[in-house]
Amino acid sequence: MFLAMEIGTIMIFVWFGIILLAAVIEAGTMDLSSIWFSVGAFFSLMVAVFTDSIIAQSIVFIVVSILLLLILRPVFKEHMRKNEIKTNADSLVGKIAICSKAIINGERGEVKIEGKIWTAISNEDVEVDAKVTVLAIKGVKLVVRKN
Numbered sequence: 001m002f003l004a005m006e007i008g009t010i011m012i013f014v015w016f017g018i019i020l021l022a023a024v025i026e027a028g029t030m031d032l033s034s035i036w037f038s039v040g041a042f043f044s045l046m047v048a049v050f051t052d053s054i055i056a057q058s059i060v061f062i063v064v065s066i067l068l069l070l071i072l073r074p075v076f077k078e079h080m081r082k083n084e085i086k087t088n089a090d091s092l093v094g095k096i097a098i099c100s101k102a103i104i105n106g107e108r109g110e111v112k113i114e115g116k117i118w119t120a121i122s123n124e125d126v127e128v129d130a131k132v133t134v135l136a137i138k139g140v141k142l143v144v145r146k147n
Helices: 007-029 035-050 054-082
Strands: 096-101 109-113 116-121 131-138 141-146
Touching: 007 035, 007 054, 035 054, 096 116, 096 141, 109 131, 109 141
Parallel strands: 116 141
Antiparallel strands: 096 109, 096 131, 109 116, 131 141
């Protein structure tokens, strides 16, 4: 089947396949890396409609993809970073909290820190009113250690 097709027609399918593949990879990673190769492949597909030169198509693909990756990716990454909601929860790491509901090794308990109650977990048993140090934040739980 492919032997009967002209090289230009085959390359149109190749570029279309690259567009789809790069888009699927981007959808899976959301890293803003693969999408630029989809755009580069789209421009190469447009070139393939007008010429059978694989070299010209490849140059367009490489140049467009790399330029977009180097120029637009940082701009979009910065824009996405501005839309993050900062909670300052990480500022709790290293601070002292008071256990308000006993924490049994491997189970959840509660601690009070800066006037707020947090669910907490620990690798050791912690009794009520014991002081604990916040080691990390795991999801919406504080990981604590008894002082």
